[in-house]
Amino acid sequence: MTREILIEHINKVFVDKFELDPAILTPEKRIFEDLELDSLDIVDLVTGLQHTFGIPLRDNKELLQIRTLGDIYNLFEKIVQEHPELEEKLTKEQ
């Protein structure tokens, strides 16, 4: 699976949950400062990502460290490498 497909899935969560314009979703954007999300939104972000990837994320410590959208892309690239079954699921759902 290409990084582009992964980004597409992650960005869809941001568009659906937070009504953000897809055009502004670039890796350097900071989640709180630039995308104007807050702690309540982060709960919804985790729920959305859980739903998209089909894996439990509520207690994922690394997810708590994210600062930018790029951090999320990198983290999920790693998660997909660790869970090869996700690749098929995400490619199918594209």
Next chain:
Amino acid sequence: MKQRVVITGAGVTSALGFSRQELFQALLAGRSAVKLRPDWTEQMQGNPRVVAASVELPEEQIKSIKRHYRRSMGPSSLFAALAARQLIAETGLTQEELSSGRIGCIASSTLGSPTETYAAAMAIVNNSFYDQSACQFFKIVSHSTAFNVANMLGINGVQLSPCSACASSLQSIGLAYEQLLLGRQDLILAGGSDEVAPIVLESFRLLHALGEEPGFAPEEISRPFDAKRCGLVCGEGAALLAVETLEHTIARGAKPLAEIIGYATSCTGAQISQSDSASIVRCMKLALEDAGLAPQEVDYVSAHATSTVAGDREEATAIRELFGDAVPVSSLKGQLGHTLGASGALETAVLLEMFSQGLILPNTNLTAPSEECAGLNLIRKPLERSPNIILKNCIAFGGVNATLIIKKI
């Protein structure tokens, strides 16, 4: 000397218009908000004739509230937010004033959001509770309307929610009046909101209080004081009023629309499902006493009258005892339905238009008053008369009464 308290604006979200002027004109034109809701048939045990007076909000109006604020709003809070924004536009209050600590928000509803409460319950049933938004609870809690409005506008003064079902928003206005008399605030956004949902309709139906007479068209079912009344029609909406000290109004060069001269609230202490005529009389007397008025000085009584058999009878008995047949009496619920927790504020917003238009709106669907409601001056056509003093009642589950008296300025 007693502080004088005035109303300097009123924002409205209703099934018959998105301003108090639009709502008044729709009522004057005889339009009804009551319609069939076939989309709720399945949730209501297959009942094919579900009716409600629902607000239809265009998508762009919903989206006009920024997502950051909208995310914690159920329909009820959303209606209130739209009404609040209208009110800010009308009053011209600045951000500095709103965040001065001297402006508060007192607003309430019956249940926070029955729609969202049902959704949360279904999430438990469907084992998907943790798929819900983090804001779900904020949509449901009983003071959702108040904090959503305060948060959206940056209001940081008093925030209260006297949730008492159908008396909620009139109690909010009354509580605002009392807070201002105590000198706690200079201005309070006061009122309330409510929403209809199948669980609300079914709750009234369980109590045999929902109007369902098959012989009537949907718009004829709500018929306050009529001999053939058979129960209420649930409605929804919101209204927020700017309740302000006269001193503050003058200082900022604003124009008052009416003065609040009396208020009282009481309960029966004896019955949870309805009030009784004796306690309604007592409440109206307390409000008249607060205003320093005799009953004959009131020019119009805006009744709560929801079209239930017992409720209308008790209120009619109380009004007859105090006012006889001398004072015009009407209920707006024949066209607007019973907007529950919003009704006190929504109907008070209409009263402001009666002052400015010099017209008293009539009862609708009142073909022949029932025997127990006879002996009142129940008007059936718009009355071209400029009322000077209006008495407004709200009566609620819990045996709660509230009476507000306002005066034209």
